[in-house]
Amino acid sequence: MTSIWLVALASVAIIFLVKEFIKRRKLPPGPIRLPLIGNLHMFGENLHQDLYKIAKKHGPIMTIYFGLIPTIVASSPYAAQQFLKDHDQIFASRPYHAACYYIFYKQRNLIMGKYGPYWRHMRKLCTLQLLNNVKINSFQSMRKQEVQILVNFLIKAASNRDVVDLSAKLASLSANMACLMVIGKKYNNVDGDFKDMIQQTSHMAATPNLAELFPFLRFIDFQGSVLRMKQIAESCDEFLENVIDEHTRQYSSDQSKTSIDMVDTLMEIMQSGEAEFEFDRRHVKAILLDLLVASMDTSSTSIEWILSELLKHPNVMKKLQSELDNVFDQKGIVEEKDLKNLDYLNMVIKEGFRLHPVAPLLLPHESIEDCTLDGFQMPKGSRVLVNVWAIGRDPDVWREPEKFIPERFVESTIDVRGQNFQLLPFGSGRRSCPGLQLGLTIVHLVVAQLVHSFDWELPNGMMPNDINMTEKFGLVTARALPLMAIPIYRLHNK
Ligand code: HEM
Numbered sequence: 001m002t003s004i005w006l007v008a009l010a011s012v013a014i015i016f017l018v019k020e021f022i023k024r025r026k027l028p029p030g031p032i033r034l035p036l037i038g039n040l041h042m043f044g045e046n047l048h049q050d051l052y053k054i055a056k057k058h059g060p061i062m063t064i065y066f067g068l069i070p071t072i073v074a075s076s077p078y079a080a081q082q083f084l085k086d087h088d089q090i091f092a093s094r095p096y097h098a099a100c101y102y103i104f105y106k107q108r109n110l111i112m113g114k115y116g117p118y119w120r121h122m123r124k125l126c127t128l129q130l131l132n133n134v135k136i137n138s139f140q141s142m143r144k145q146e147v148q149i150l151v152n153f154l155i156k157a158a159s160n161r162d163v164v165d166l167s168a169k170l171a172s173l174s175a176n177m178a179c180l181m182v183i184g185k186k187y188n189n190v191d192g193d194f195k196d197m198i199q200q201t202s203h204m205a206a207t208p209n210l211a212e213l214f215p216f217l218r219f220i221d222f223q224g225s226v227l228r229m230k231q232i233a234e235s236c237d238e239f240l241e242n243v244i245d246e247h248t249r250q251y252s253s254d255q256s257k258t259s260i261d262m263v264d265t266l267m268e269i270m271q272s273g274e275a276e277f278e279f280d281r282r283h284v285k286a287i288l289l290d291l292l293v294a295s296m297d298t299s300s301t302s303i304e305w306i307l308s309e310l311l312k313h314p315n316v317m318k319k320l321q322s323e324l325d326n327v328f329d330q331k332g333i334v335e336e337k338d339l340k341n342l343d344y345l346n347m348v349i350k351e352g353f354r355l356h357p358v359a360p361l362l363l364p365h366e367s368i369e370d371c372t373l374d375g376f377q378m379p380k381g382s383r384v385l386v387n388v389w390a391i392g393r394d395p396d397v398w399r400e401p402e403k404f405i406p407e408r409f410v411e412s413t414i415d416v417r418g419q420n421f422q423l424l425p426f427g428s429g430r431r432s433c434p435g436l437q438l439g440l441t442i443v444h445l446v447v448a449q450l451v452h453s454f455d456w457e458l459p460n461g462m463m464p465n466d467i468n469m470t471e472k473f474g475l476v477t478a479r480a481l482p483l484m485a486i487p488i489y490r491l492h493n494k
């Protein structure tokens with residue numbers, strides 16, 4: 001009797017293996033993998049850099065095994081276009097991610113939401129109601145005020161010749177702007193361990209969980225990690241509940257409230273019943289968390305990288321200052337409306353994004369049906385990473401790719417908005433960043449203001465070339481070491 005069962009079991013196993021084999025036969029090529037761990041042994045601290053090196057050998061469309069899970073990695077403009085434009089809809093979903101599942105309301109949020117009507121509604125609501133130009137502009141004076149607070153701090157530091165941790169200052173500026181915009185109060189004034197919570201959330205979201213690499217472990221509570229995720233999820237939820245309660249109270253007691261933050265807007269939509277889909281407190285919370293996580297570190301990290309390159313290239317810094325001096329001569333205060341026509345600033349920022357996309361692998365995509373692409377067959381559920389960091393350094397696309405040369409964009413129509421697959425810091429297509437306009441606005445404003453108001457000196461007789469540009473891979477890839485510099489106010493004798 002048992003032998004019959006064994007035979008049956010063996011046949012099932014064989015059929016399964018053969019099916020898997022057939023399914024994977026036509027996948028793109030890739031490095032040889034080890035049993036169980038796949039290619040995990042090939043990766044150090046900076047996944048995007050390792051994938052870049054492996055792609056040089058195995059091609060712009062390759063298969064990498066993170067544990068048992070095959071992941072397709074795209075590393076050229078052509079490959080990126082295949083996934084993000086030509087087969088955009090098929091690859092517009094996101095894979096299961098344990099941390100995101102628990103923290104982001106069963107992945108029923110925008111960032112990690114599965115492709116489908118629900119995600120489409122959420123995305124439409126966010127782009128139309130929260131991240132449109134009118135809404136973004138309504139926070140213009142808040143941004144100006146926050147930037148001036150930083151400028152005043154730096155003027156004071158300049159008079160003492162203090163060394164400033166620019167990375168930390170930019171992070172808190174960005175967090176303050178995000179919090180004021182989304183929940184109407186500042187980061188520092190927010191109760192509890194909000195900072196910790198968001199950091200832990202980002203950390204969890206960036207760490208591949210063992211259970212994801214080995215799907216058969218999914219139901220085992222690995223090292224209590226599920227428990228920890230649930231704890232973080234709970235404290236996030238509690239925090240957001242408080243924020244909403246507070247807004248509801250204020251809203252009913254003070255109808256003349258002048259500054260309308262995004263919680264107000266979302267509550268209004270919820271109460272009006274205008275949403276085209278089921279939209280209650282849970283959805284409001286999911287969107288709020290998305291907005292906070294997505295806008296907290298992305299702009300500040302971009303600014304940090306661009307300023308690092310400017311400090312490393314004093315001639316570029318001078319040229320940018322002279323462009324800014326022509327527009328903002330005596331005023332000192334940089335106005336958003338005057339930023340559009342600054343060609344050199346634009347080129348500097350594009351060049352910064354080329355070398356330092358803050359999401360070097362974008363976010364993971366997943367296919368919703370079988371797809372034949374470039375002669376390869378990819379089954380439904382294939383995961384895709386687009387290595388935009390590698391694309392930015394592709395010598396077939398960029399001349400002297402390792403060098404920071406904003407002038408390469410003179411007479412070039414290449415832009416960062418997702419139309420040019422050589423340069424994709426915000427991604428492209430259906431899953432591209434809906435916060436692009438806001439992100440670009442903040443980056444332009446802050447870079448222009450800090451470069452216009454100050455010269456920057458390096459501490460301890462450091463030379464520009466000594467600035468350590470080592471990266472630290474994460475949900476947002478930032479500098480490994482903080483950027484330290486001494487501001488010198490350059491406007492008072494104008
Ligand atoms: C300089 C700043 C920013 C950069 C470089 C950036 C970059 C990105 C990238 C690369 C993606 C993933 C694209 C993909 O998977 O193909 C993304 C997604 C997203 N970003 Fe941004 N982002 C920035 C700022 C913002 C801001 C300020 C917000 C909103 C307040 C925002 C909201 C989002 C959301 C909601 C998604 C998920 C979209 C989806 O999955 O449908 N981002 N961003």
Ligand SMILES: *[C@@H]1O[C@H](CO)[C@@H](O)[C@H](O)[C@H]1NC(C)=O
Pocket residue numbers: 468469470480481
């Ligand atoms: C730059 O910083 C990284 C990370 O801290 C360190 O490992 C590396 O040795 C540093 N490089 C130089 C040249 O100091």
